[in-house]
Amino acid sequence: MHRPRRVEVVIDFVCVHCYLGFTRCLRAVRRHREDGGTVETVLCPLQLRPQASAAGEPLVEVWARERGAAVAARLAADTSFGVDDGLELDFRRAVFTNTFDAHRLAAQASAQGKGEEMAERLFRAYFVDGLNIADTDVLARLAAETGVVTSSGGAEALQAELARVRALNLPAPPVLLLAGGPVLSGEIREEDVLAALVE
Template sequence: MKVEIFSDVVCPWCYIGHHRLHQAVRLYEGPVEIAHRPFQLDPDGVSSGEPLLSALERKFGGAAQVAQMTGHVAGVAAQDGLKLRFDRAIAANTFEAHRLIGLAGRAGRDADMTDRLFRAHFTDGLDVGDPATLATLAAEVGVEDTGEGAGEVRADLARARELGIRAVPLFLFEEKFAVSGAQPVETLVAALREVEQRTAQERAARVPGGDGCDDGACAV
């Protein structure tokens, strides 16, 4: 089964959703291919080293509002074993980070690269829009940055717009069934099993009928 997760590495709910999806896949125990797809919350954002809290306060109307928002999501993340340090995070444009995830995917390391970028932003206080920082993170994960992949990121971002995706995380199962938001692990496991069942039913419906016998009659 193929599951695509559309997310941004500066989105806290995406970090939680990423973590929960991989937990769900382990519990599901069936074969699952996870593809990490890019989405930019702020495609026009600039990586200037500005503290994230300052950027959020400017966008959402003050420190009190932002403290309430970040405190809530940090509390949810903590229950999942994730540490969000908004006081250390740095606002960043994430296009190049997504490009690295795409390159990592060629070697089957996109999950590791995504996780490292989430931790770099939310826990380590690193600027995931800074080229030197990204080079270090790529080396840590064992990803060779060839400079390629920008076109693929643009194509994936365009596809997300065509699909009508406006909020992340979004999980797309078999290119047909979508689940949005950082759903609980049990919900994601249930979704995997439901999609498996629906896909099996669709395959059975497409199998052409062969020779056989009806109830009470058999033409031989």
């Protein structure tokens, strides 16, 4: 008999390592549930670039400005990232943007029991579909796709939650905080998450 578990998942939707870590965590959570376990996943927002413009700009251009054109070209051409996890990422299409409203939508989805689905959709929108996940029309469409009812509220609560997560002084995301268990971060492996859930 498994005891109920709670996992806080600290992520930002423009972080490729967060996408990988979240994907592996979710696979472990689903395996645990299939085996009769109960897991509550709690999305914890973190903005890696809170100053980023909501207008968005191509990720490759951000890389070129910050890392140089050669590095940007090499990263954009790498199609191997995420393949082992069944993900097909397209860095050339990604629109780097502010994630505040994406996190607000994820919080509203979580309140309706659809946080996992919404997080998956936001990651896919950013890394696969090349959508600006700060755009209100894009977010409205993603909400409709996942059956989430949205409202204009929640900004103050999100600001408070962002501040709470920052104050934890956690390692670089993704970070998984398992109640009564270990803190997993960095190169998160599915088997490690599953092992932590069954402890």
